[in-house]
Amino acid sequence: MPAKYHIHTAQAANRFQLITRSGVIAWEEGCLKCPSCVKKACVYKVYEKRGIDSRQMLESLDSVCKDCFRCVQGCPKQLIQKGFNPSYKALGDHYWTPEIISGLWYQAEAGRIPVSGGGYGGAFSGPGFDAMWTDMSEIVRPTRDGIHGREYISTTTDIGRKLMALEFDETGALSVTPPPVVEIPLPLLLDMLPWSPPGMGIKLAILEGAKSLGTFAIIRQSDFTPAMKEYLSNIALYIDGQVSDIEPSVLSALRLIELPYSKEVIAAQNTLKITNSGLVTIIRMDLSPDSAEEVVRLTKEGAEAIHLVADEYGLEKSDRPLFIKERTRDIHLRLVEAGVRDQITLISGGGIAMAEHVAKQIICGSDLLSVDIPLLIAMECRVCRRCKEGIACPVELEGVDPVWGASRIRNLMAGWHNQLLEILGAMGIREVKRLRGEMGRAMFFEDLEKDIFATLGRRG
Amino acid sequence: MDQKNAGLNISIFFCQQIDPNQDVNRRALERELGNRIRFFPLPCSGRIDSLHLMRALESGADKVYVITCPEGACHYREGNMRARKRVAYTQGLIEEIGLEGERLELIMAPAGLPVNIDELARDLLSSEATTGPSPVRGKTA
Incomplete structure (x- = not known):
């Protein structure tokens, strides 16, 4: 049995006084x-x-x-x-609520799960992820067994294309080459930030955080500097320029690369594979009503992993946008229908604000998720978006110390990891890969409402 | 010359109850004046202490305003009255060390009108500059 994945946490004090309730x-x-x-x-x-x-x-x-x-x-x-x-x-806005922000601050400071102590006092249901409940049928035993290591629960996830069957030649030797797969110990990638104050401190903190967590940070090619070379094994490089501009030594050391979606993206993927056959390419595309169709097409054409990105409120690009969990369910089910779901890795991001969103989004069909704004919040961001308007950051994020920032990110991710273990334990699932697409183990408010009340409107 | 053009550093302590949208409304001035203007929202102006006002002067403010709710409209009944007393007390303190008392000023928000912190601050900035740069400025870290 491999060693248990454990994130080491340590108190990382706030630099500024907290804004309290x-x-x-x-x-x-x-x-x-x-x-x-x-x-x-x-x-x-x-x-x-x-x-x-x-x-x-x-x-x-x-x-x-x-x-x-x-x-x-x-x-x-x-x-x-x-x-x-x-x-x-x-603080924040209708989606990034003060409760979410202060909860993330607490986790980033202490590395522990926030406990309210007074039971859940919120609404029965709400929009987005609040319209979904997970099965807790195994909660009869201590759910913290996973966190404390008494029960082995794996949060390891693979990124890459999978073979559906092995093929052998007449001599009994394997006749197919398995495609490369990158394994990460928790189902989270650290994504590019939709907005942030300028400065290298934030980027280095995210990279250092990714390194200590054993996962990857997605970095724009245009932001890549020689100082980042020591993090190459934890960088997923997003190509926003020419592939020919990347140093060959960098390209050969990379394990993950992200390509922006275009009609020729599969051809670009194949070209990259010639240079570095061990590379796994992720296709990054905006979440939209056409995503399901495009994902099925790309999967059939040989895509390895697709990163579907919603906006910072978890909404797709459309006049009447669906929430990320709804669209992911649709994409997942379309892939299942086409018989290709297990060939592809689905990554989703945008609007992931809490640990429970990770588990819920995986239930809706994502293999893993990307996190963005919570990384900034871990470093005391108040989601005021002043940086976006060119106003000075009230918590001076541009001068953040990367070591401190990384420890805050590590603490936050440790909190999320522990909560994921808790949910998995409560559901009686011992592997996060088994949680993917387990929609039968969750209840969706809209479905229940339809089941119960739809017949009441019928006449005759 | 008005205070804005005189290049003064202004700090504004204000009761947040006067403008629920203060966080958005004050951004235009923050963008325009950068570090020259600093807003310090308070849950009640009665929360102000001599220490806050002295620290503001110490950290480079040439003029410090305290904006309170109109008389009789304090959310905590008498916070604005207490703020008035504390500003007067601090004025005495800074005069003792040789600073002009008018570097601190208490303003009561107009009664009965919806208040926009941006408009209120702009009014203050357009008033005649009665004091020049503070002698404290640049002498502290």
């Missing part, structure tokens, strides 16, 4: 100067440790406070209040 509003005027002040009695020493970050004028008070409300209840003059922080509510 609530804040302390304490009046000083009217203080009775009690000898036993509730502020001194704080068990978390919130008031004693009080400090101010003059870059943003944010106090440490709120990030240290654990919302126990002892001081609020104890002050005889009721001078201390706790209120919702409007800055928290303003």
Whole structure:
């Protein structure tokens, strides 16, 4: 049995004060100067440790406070209040919600799964991934057995084309050459960012993160610098220029390359194979209503892996866009219908914001996923998109230390990996490859609604 | 000359309750003036402390504004009143060390009108510059 994959985590402190859900509003005027002040009695020493970050004028008070409300209840003059922080509510947008962002910050800092402790208090169902529930029938036993290594659950995924059968000649020797396959220990690739402040720090942090996780970071050919050569075994190079511009030594060392979709992409793939036969090529295409048809065609023509990319909200390119999980289900089922599903590796990305999205998207038919914005959030990004508008980043991401950034990415991915193990354990599945396309092990709100209520509208 | 053209560094502390869209509204000025303008949203203006105002001056601000809710409209009942007292107190403190008291100013947002932080800040920037660059600027790290 191979060694268990384990991601080493270590606390990676925030550089800036967190934007917290609530804040302390304490009046000083009217203080009775009690000898036993509730502020001194704080068990978390919130008031004693009080400090101010003059870059943003944010106090440490709120990030240290654990919302126990002892001081609020104890002050005889009721001078201390706790209120919702409007800055928290303003974080991100309708998709990248403050709850998602703060959850990712926590995981990146601590490397642990966020536990709310109060049970799930959210809505029964919602749009996108919230309209899907996974089977938890095996939850009767400790679901953390996987995380703690008492149960062996594999999250290894292969990228590449698969043979459907082996063929042998008259002498009994193998007559077909198996196509190259790249194996990664977790079903996640670190993708190019849709927007980010300039600077090499972010890119190097992602590369260093990919290296320590044993996976790949997708890097644009135009962004590739000689300083990145030490990461070649963890780079999937996205070709946004001429293949002839790539140094031969770089091309021969690469294991993954990503080609933008075009009508001649299979010919381009075959040309690359002449130079480096061990290379696995991924075809990157925007997710759209035509994706299913194109994916089936490319698979039949010999594509090895296809990376389908939705926008940052998980929507395909269309006037009436479908969400990524719906379109992936469609593509997966079309490939199954055509009898070619197992030949191709499907990678999907865009709108992957939480660990549960990884498992849900795999259930919908992806072999693995690409992550983008969460990598930035791991480095304290507030999803304000000021960088996109040419305004200075409020958390100075352009000058980020790659070592610190990599440790935050590693922590976040460790959190996601553990949650994936937890879901797999709860579903009684011991291998992430077995989860792919297991739609029978999930419930979809739209399907249930149709099943239950569709007949009610019928007359006669 | 108005404050914008005088090349002054301006810091604005403001109560977020006055403009729920402040994060979007303030971006045009951030883009236009870069580091010369710094916005510090507060959950309530009563959260302001002398320390915040002194730190802002210390880190290179020539003029610091505190914008509060209109009188009687504080979400926390009396935060704006307390902010007024703290600004007055800090003005006394900075005068003691030889800085002009008008480097700190408290502004109450107009009552009864929807407030846009961008418009409010532009009004402030277009007012006559009564002070020049702060002598503190450049002397601290």
